[in-house]
Amino acid sequence: MTLEELNVFVTTQANVSMEAYYWWCTALMVIIHVGFLMYEVGATRMQNAVSSGVKNLLAFAFMIPTFWLFGWWIYLAFPGGFIPIDLEGYGVPWNVSMGPMLSDQATGIFWAAFTLFACTTASIFSGSVIERIRISAFTFLAVILGSVVWILAASWGWHPDGWLVTRFGFHDAAAAGCVHTVAGLFAFGVLLNLGPRIGKYNEDGSANEIEGHSLVLSFIGLLTLIVGFFGFLGGCLIWGASDIGGWTNIYGAPATLSSFVFNTLMGLAGGMIGAFWWSKGNPFWMMSGGLAGIFICAGGLDIWYPGFAFVLGTIAGCAIIPLNNWLHNTFKIDDCVGAVAIHGGAGILGMLAVGLFATGFPAAGDIPASNFMGQIIGIITMALTGFVPGYVISFIMKSAGWLRVPDAVQKAGIDKAELGLQAYNQ
Amino acid sequence: MNTWPGPVNSWEGVDAYFTWANSPGMLVLITLVSVCICIGVIIAAAKHESETAEKNK
Numbered sequence: 001m002t003l004e005e006l007n008v009f010v011t012t013q014a015n016v017s018m019e020a021y022y023w024w025c026t027a028l029m030v031i032i033h034v035g036f037l038m039y040e041v042g043a044t045r046m047q048n049a050v051s052s053g054v055k056n057l058l059a060f061a062f063m064i065p066t067f068w069l070f071g072w073w074i075y076l077a078f079p080g081g082f083i084p085i086d087l088e089g090y091g092v093p094w095n096v097s098m099g100p101m102l103s104d105q106a107t108g109i110f111w112a113a114f115t116l117f118a119c120t121t122a123s124i125f126s127g128s129v130i131e132r133i134r135i136s137a138f139t140f141l142a143v144i145l146g147s148v149v150w151i152l153a154a155s156w157g158w159h160p161d162g163w164l165v166t167r168f169g170f171h172d173a174a175a176a177g178c179v180h181t182v183a184g185l186f187a188f189g190v191l192l193n194l195g196p197r198i199g200k201y202n203e204d205g206s207a208n209e210i211e212g213h214s215l216v217l218s219f220i221g222l223l224t225l226i227v228g229f230f231g232f233l234g235g236c237l238i239w240g241a242s243d244i245g246g247w248t249n250i251y252g253a254p255a256t257l258s259s260f261v262f263n264t265l266m267g268l269a270g271g272m273i274g275a276f277w278w279s280k281g282n283p284f285w286m287m288s289g290g291l292a293g294i295f296i297c298a299g300g301l302d303i304w305y306p307g308f309a310f311v312l313g314t315i316a317g318c319a320i321i322p323l324n325n326w327l328h329n330t331f332k333i334d335d336c337v338g339a340v341a342i343h344g345g346a347g348i349l350g351m352l353a354v355g356l357f358a359t360g361f362p363a364a365g366d367i368p369a370s371n372f373m374g375q376i377i378g379i380i381t382m383a384l385t386g387f388v389p390g391y392v393i394s395f396i397m398k399s400a401g402w403l404r405v406p407d408a409v410q411k412a413g414i415d416k417a418e419l420g421l422q423a424y425n426q
Numbered sequence: 427m428n429t430w431p432g433p434v435n436s437w438e439g440v441d442a443y444f445t446w447a448n449s450p451g452m453l454v455l456i457t458l459v460s461v462c463i464c465i466g467v468i469i470a471a472a473k474h475e476s477e478t479a480e481k482n483k
Contacts (some may be wrong), residue, residue, distance in 0.1 A: 062464060065463075065464055066464060068460075069457065069460060069461060069464075080467055093453075093456045093457045094450065094453040094454045094461070096441075096447055096453075099442055099444040099447060100442070100443055100444045101441050101442045101443070102437075102440060102441050102442075102443060103441050113449060134472070134475050134477055135471055135475065136468050136469075136471035136472035137472070139471065140468055143464075250464035282466075315459055402472060405475075405479075406479045406482065406483075408482040408483060409478060409479055409482045410478070412482055417478050417481075417482055418474070418478045
């Protein structure tokens, strides 16, 4: 074999391996959706179980074509802000770049991974609005969140050329901001306009617990989610192929799967233990705490000392419960799965933790090192990017009468009234 | 209709290798059809929900 043939062989194998890696990350991320579906359906009362599942499936189904139509292009075109850069046609659906090409083994597989990131983002929002949002309205809002809002935030802060990164040194290796904070705050904005389920609050303002119909389904769903997040987190690393020589984080700085797995598992365990302690053994919060433990570590998942990831996870597991209670008591929202606190709250804490405890880590090229002010600017940007469109668009939809299921249909049960079927023979 | 982007039965000179790859008009048309499907189904679902609400008044 000549040197030239060896070079062709190595390059070919690297490209094929890259495709295979992201292919399986994408497949694993579908399991996130399975988990969210089981979790939501279990947290729903029996009379609305099917509609909750249908709603979740629709988010998945609509995210794929819409992310192909405009989501991927938004990510590539808007790193500078609101004015798109000239991509010479790349990324728009009528350009050949958005189809199979012999010279490009990366676009399809990265588009797929980002599409599943988008599905995850929409699913985070999905659980918080169950049992009273119109399915069509939810689908529209899910498309806005999954194929426009979060990916715009990703273009700013989860892209090597994003303005938050190049100007302020924003560091968020595993998307605590653009995925979790944006989705959590978007959900918060919608919840303010959507209102609670009938029977959630009494006239004196006190709240009633509305229990789902299957705690077992919710448990399995939550643990399944965690399995799927290994695909998500694996997809957050960039395969260096043969020309760089190793993994990098999304900003181009060296990273390893080892750092990701160290800190993911330690954060997960910390979150479960913290929530177990704070909730005095509530299993729902234990599993949610595990997720929050991963999300609080996400910003610095590539650089944390694993012991500190465990401590951070414990803090997240403790913090989300009072935060969720405060949100409900103050704003009278009905966040059925605690998504605002778990994703929004832990996501913000994750970005803040990098600013407090991981400053000075060098990035690639001319990108400034991680720093406190960069993280604060990132937090404000991500929170506003999630909340403002969620609130404004849902307010317009509410004003147009296209947001909430009428009370009579809620009382009759959405499954029977709208879908003409029931989840179980009672 | 042959939609193969290269010479018949050859990969020579081929880069984009999908149906209508060398027909920009068809790519735009199919894109528009995809957009219409997405919007149309959401509108149809909203209509069904409104009818259900009327029935349950």
